[in-house]
Amino acid sequence: DTAVSQTPKYLVTQMGNDKSIKCEQNLGHDTMYWYKQDSKKFLKIMFSYNNKELIINETVPNRFSPKSPDKAHLNLHINSLELGDSAVYFCASSQGLRPSTDTQYFGPGTRLTVL
Amino acid sequence: AQSVAQPEDQVNVAEGNPLTVKCTYSVSGNPYLFWYVQYPNRGLQFLLKYITGDNLVKGSYGFEAEFNKSQTSFHLKKPSALVSDSALYFCAVRGPGAGSYQLTFGKGTKLSVIP
Numbered sequence: 001d002t003a004v005s006q007t008p009k010y011l012v013t014q015m016g017n018d019k020s021i022k023c024e025q026n027l028g029h030d031t032m033y034w035y036k037q038d039s040k041k042f043l044k045i046m047f048s049y050n051n052k053e054l055i056i057n058e059t060v061p062n063r064f065s066p067k068s069p070d071k072a073h074l075n076l077h078i079n080s081l082e083l084g085d086s087a088v089y090f091c092a093s094s095q096g097l098r099p100s101t102d103t104q105y106f107g108p109g110t111r112l113t114v115l
Numbered sequence: 116a117q118s119v120a121q122p123e124d125q126v127n128v129a130e131g132n133p134l135t136v137k138c139t140y141s142v143s144g145n146p147y148l149f150w151y152v153q154y155p156n157r158g159l160q161f162l163l164k165y166i167t168g169d170n171l172v173k174g175s176y177g178f179e180a181e182f183n184k185s186q187t188s189f190h191l192k193k194p195s196a197l198v199s200d201s202a203l204y205f206c207a208v209r210g211p212g213a214g215s216y217q218l219t220f221g222k223g224t225k226l227s228v229i230p
Contacts, residue, residue, distance in 0.1 A: 041153075048217075055216055056217055106158035
């Protein structure tokens with residue numbers, strides 16, 4: 001009955017590879033997010049989709065591309081992985097965007113290590 | 116631009132003593148404020164949020180936070196700390212208005228409760 005799930009939990013890969021991280025929420029939420037947490041635990045928003053529409057697209061390399069096939073899924077594809085991409089990536093979802101509905105619920109994270 | 120400051124990297128408190136984790140914010144207009152907790156190797160868990168109304172907000176696990184508009188602060192408190200409260204705590208803010216979707220997080224404060 002996991003609310004927000006991510007796969008894989010751990011991802012170890014070589015520089016230059018392309019990889020994807022999947023996120024699914026079973027909360028019936030309309031809005032989903034991707035965050036990056038660096039080695040110092042700093043948490044920064046990358047993308048957000050509301051009803052499958054991209055609404056937040058922070059300054060991240062265009063090697064990162066989100067894809068939302070439906071409201072319950074938001075996947076993150078990363079091309080040409082670099083050492084600096086090593087981090088923990090968190091998916092989150094919220095019911096909506098209004099202050100009464102914007103509480104975000106986080107997945108367990110995907111620890112990406114680029115060698 | 117909105118921002119959050121958590122001035123303490125680490126807070127140590129003895130079990131049974133009251134705890135405070137500090138947070139100040141900067142945002143245009145009335146803020147919406149959040150506290151999240153992250154246990155080791157886990158995702159963030161929502162604790163509480165302030166939207167409007169009573170300045171004292173009660174949340175999960177016995178935590179509460181006090182909104183102080185004049186001091187632009189939203190400190191997290193608990194009357195009696197437990198060892199199991201040891202974790203990383205994040206304060207976050209978003210601004211008012213339909214376009215202010217983005218949640219900005221502080222850098223986190225590590226709470227250690229000593230038995």
